[in-house]
Amino acid sequence: MTNITAILKKEFRSYFNSPIAYIFITFFLGISSWLFFRGFFLMNQAEMRGFFGLMPWIFLFFVPAVTMKLWAEEKKLGTVEILMTLPIRDYEVVIGKYLASYALLAVTVLLSLVLPLSVSLLGDPDGGTIVSGYIGLLLMGGAYLAIGLFASTLTENQIIAFIFGITACFVMLIIGEDIVLFNAPNWLFPIFSYLGLGAHYSSILRGVLDSRDIIYYLSVIGFFLTLSSVSVESRKWR
Amino acid sequence: MPLSPPSNFFLDISIFLWYYFNVSFINCAWMVRKRFMIEVRELTKSYGPTVAVNNVSFDAHAGEVLGFLGPNGAGKTTTMRILTCYLSADAGSASVAGYDVFEESVEVRKSIGYLPESAPLYMDMGVIEYLNFMTQVRSLPKSERRARIRAVVELCGLEDVIQKDIGELSKGYRQRVGLAQSLIHDPPIMILDEPTSGLDPSQIIEIRNLIKDIGQEKLVLFSTHILPEVSATCSRILIINDGKIVANGTPEELAGQAEGEEIVHIVIRGPQSEIEAKLDALDFVSQWAHVETDNGVVGYRVTAVQGTDAAEALFHVVVDNRWSLTELRQESVDLEDVFLNLTVRE
Numbered sequence: 001m002t003n004i005t006a007i008l009k010k011e012f013r014s015y016f017n018s019p020i021a022y023i024f025i026t027f028f029l030g031i032s033s034w035l036f037f038r039g040f041f042l043m044n045q046a047e048m049r050g051f052f053g054l055m056p057w058i059f060l061f062f063v064p065a066v067t068m069k070l071w072a073e074e075k076k077l078g079t080v081e082i083l084m085t086l087p088i089r090d091y092e093v094v095i096g097k098y099l100a101s102y103a104l105l106a107v108t109v110l111l112s113l114v115l116p117l118s119v120s121l122l123g124d125p126d127g128g129t130i131v132s133g134y135i136g137l138l139l140m141g142g143a144y145l146a147i148g149l150f151a152s153t154l155t156e157n158q159i160i161a162f163i164f165g166i167t168a169c170f171v172m173l174i175i176g177e178d179i180v181l182f183n184a185p186n187w188l189f190p191i192f193s194y195l196g197l198g199a200h201y202s203s204i205l206r207g208v209l210d211s212r213d214i215i216y217y218l219s220v221i222g223f224f225l226t227l228s229s230v231s232v233e234s235r236k237w238r
Numbered sequence: 239m240p241l242s243p244p245s246n247f248f249l250d251i252s253i254f255l256w257y258y259f260n261v262s263f264i265n266c267a268w269m270v271r272k273r274f275m276i277e278v279r280e281l282t283k284s285y286g287p288t289v290a291v292n293n294v295s296f297d298a299h300a301g302e303v304l305g306f307l308g309p310n311g312a313g314k315t316t317t318m319r320i321l322t323c324y325l326s327a328d329a330g331s332a333s334v335a336g337y338d339v340f341e342e343s344v345e346v347r348k349s350i351g352y353l354p355e356s357a358p359l360y361m362d363m364g365v366i367e368y369l370n371f372m373t374q375v376r377s378l379p380k381s382e383r384r385a386r387i388r389a390v391v392e393l394c395g396l397e398d399v400i401q402k403d404i405g406e407l408s409k410g411y412r413q414r415v416g417l418a419q420s421l422i423h424d425p426p427i428m429i430l431d432e433p434t435s436g437l438d439p440s441q442i443i444e445i446r447n448l449i450k451d452i453g454q455e456k457l458v459l460f461s462t463h464i465l466p467e468v469s470a471t472c473s474r475i476l477i478i479n480d481g482k483i484v485a486n487g488t489p490e491e492l493a494g495q496a497e498g499e500e501i502v503h504i505v506i507r508g509p510q511s512e513i514e515a516k517l518d519a520l521d522f523v524s525q526w527a528h529v530e531t532d533n534g535v536v537g538y539r540v541t542a543v544q545g546t547d548a549a550e551a552l553f554h555v556v557v558d559n560r561w562s563l564t565e566l567r568q569e570s571v572d573l574e575d576v577f578l579n580l581t582v583r584e
Contacts, residue, residue: 006374010363017362078358082419085322086375087347236326 003088007096008103010042015104020069026154028062033115039097046123048116052133052205054191056198059144064165066104067148068158070097071232075156084232091229098149098225105141109134129207136204139217143197144169153231172220173197274333275427275457276321277299281330283316290316291327292481298474300426303453303474306461309581312483314461315355318431321459322352335426348376351425355432357416361405364495365396365415368404369422378422390418394448410441416450428452430460434467446471465577479581490570501569502548508561513538516555522548546575 015021035058036051043050074080084092116130149162174180174195184192193199197220200213276298283291291313298304306314319325321334322341332339335349348366360368369390391400394414399407404415413433420428433449434442449471452458462468468475469489477485477492485492506513513536517526522542529537542548549568556563 002377003375006371009374010360010371014360014362054557076356077361078356081319081324081354081358082352085324085347085350085352087344087377088375089344154377235324 003092003128004096004099007088007093008099011097011100012103015066015100021064021104023067024062024104025111028058028108029112032058032112036115039224040119046119046125048119048125048130048133049205051115052137055137056140056201059141060166060169060173063105063141063144064148064151064162064169066101067145067152068161068165069152070101070149071152071228072156072158072161076158091225091230094149094225094228094232098145098228101145101149102142106138109137109141126207132207132209133205135209136201136213139204139214140197140201143172143217143220143224146221146228147172150224150228150231153228169197176200195223260369271388274298275331276334276459278317278321278332279330281320281327281332283313283320283325283327289481291320293330294478294481294483295330296476296483297488298457298459300457301453301455302457302474303449303472304457304459305468305475306459306478307465307468307475307577308461308463308478310463312478312581314478315431316481317478318352318429318459318461319526321346322350322429323347348423349426351423351428353416353420353428353430353433355414356435357413359404359412359415359419362403364403365400365407368415369418372419372422378423386422386424390421393421393451394418395444410437410444413437413441413445421452426456428456428458428460430458432461432463434462434464442467445544476576477580484580500542500548501535502540502542502552503565503567503569504540504549504552504556505529505531505535505565506561507535507564508555508556508559510536512559513561516559520551520555522551531565533564537565539569 015024032051032054035054039050071080084090113134116125119125147168148161148165151168152158152161154160154164173196175184175192176194176199181189181193194216200216203210204213209216273347275299276296278297281291281296282289294313294317308314315323320327321332323339323340323346326340332564334346337345337349339346363371366387369387370383373386377388383553391397396411396414396418399411404412407415409471415438417430418432420430430449434445437445446467449458449460453471460471472489474488475485475492476483505527516521517540518561524541524543526540529539531537540548540552542551549566553563553566
């Protein structure tokens with residue numbers, strides 16, 4: 001546990017030691033609020049649905065940017081050699097790095113709370129859907145991060161890690177969308193609609209916190225973290 | 239001035255004996271498990287079709303500075319990566335500090351301080367911040383962390399740069415931060431991969447002295463492809479080539495076993511045919527060859543059987559025949575020849 005916290009602290013601090021965290025937070029909040037308010041005044045409705053609807057697509061580009069450096073940079077610099085010869089288990093490093101990226105995402109998402117605050121100044125939005133929306137956001141973001149982290153373990157090039165991450169997240173997102181589902185063979189329909197990242201999110205957005213959705217996100221996170229551990233260990237395969 | 243009085247002397251002796259007995263007893267108990275600090279048996283590792291490490295076996299004791307010498311790509315780094323549990327091997331076994339490298343990897347990593355090639359560090363971290371991170375992931379007790387950081391900063395001469403970011407440091411200082419990092423938990427075994435590469439001559443000497451100091455009490459295994467480095471720092475040398483250990487011994491032993499022969503350069507002024515007939519006749523001369531000299535006098539490179547004092551014998555031959563001697567020089571067979579002999583394949 002102390003090992004995980006040490007890695008977590010180091011990675012989290014390194015986000016703020018470099019411009020990454022500041023640029024990420026600024027642009028994420030800037031772009032998402034601009035896109036949100038653009039439609040907000042046209043609709044003239046005091047609700048956050050537009051914001052939450054945008055998020056799967058904004059996350060698609062922003063989240064892999066957070067995770068791309070986590071392993072790729074270590075491999076490029078060679079620091080992974082010191083890191084992986086410390087008396088730490090591989091999965092502890094994976095979890096530590098994951099939690100650090102999660103902390104950055106959580107900070108960003110919390111900062112976006114100014115949006116519901118300003119909306120509530122202008123009208124009377126439904127508090128329940130906003131709370132469940134944020135819970136959905138944190139769960140879905142966690143899944144994106146796990147996929148991005150796995151993409152980062154595959155390569156030592158950050159740009160490739162970024163593109164892998166976007167592609168993997170995109171595939172996971174799109175298979176649950178109607179356009180794919182209607183064209184998919186019948187026997188794949190239930191599998192795809194269950195696996196899609198977006199479908200569970202939209203059911204949470206409706207204000208229904210179903211344990212199946214929470215379990216879905218937790219298992220996606222667990223699955224990709226396990227894959228990351230395996231990928232990190234693969235250097236030792238005979 | 240008389241030596242210390244006899245009563246004290248006997249006291250000293252008895253304390254010494256008691257101490258010695260205890261220490262050797264404790265050592266015996268340890269030795270059941272830890273006969274060697276590093277024990278490598280028939281280690282083999284290949285990357286696809288290329289065999290990087292081929293059937294390598296060696297041992298190392300505490301208090302040794304072991305030089306791992308070999309041309310680039312000989313398998314030094316791969317061996318070190320296996321010992322530090324970064325990679326695993328295809329076959330063979332290795333144990334470090336009594337723990338199996340493949341089975342008890344966390345214990346092994348605890349007892350090793352490792353500096354990979356070219357000291358990879360986090361460029362955006364401060365020196366102190368980095369060392370502090372290392373004390374955390376090495377799980378040093380909180381109360382000792384400050385003292386350990388202070389100790390390694392002092393040992394590696396980092397006082398001037400502790401406020402800086404690692405990215406701002408010169409190559410030499412980065413190397414020292416890397417060393418500090420590997421020493422932070424006071425490990426019994428240090429594994430250093432080319433610790434002096436890319437440094438300027440005075441920095442090289444500093445790092446070498448540091449290695450020597452560390453080697454007083456720890457086992458240091460360091461790799462290099464620079465020859466003078468090993469004779470300057472090592473108590474034992476392992477020469478590795480094409481993934482195989484080709485020589486293992488102290489610098490003196492290796493220089494001694496170079497070849498079973500002596501080589502003498504001799505330039506004689508006298509009747510050439512007679513000299514050559516004489517050289518053929520001498521039984522300790524195994525072969526000879528003409529050597530060009532500047533002033534037109536014929537010189538010879540005489541290869542003689544070892545242990546015959548060929549230079550002196552040749553001198554007597556010249557004197558007995560009343561020729562005159564213009565040059566007599568014994569070619570020194572040193573580490574460089576050993577290295578070239580063992581590693582260059584025609």
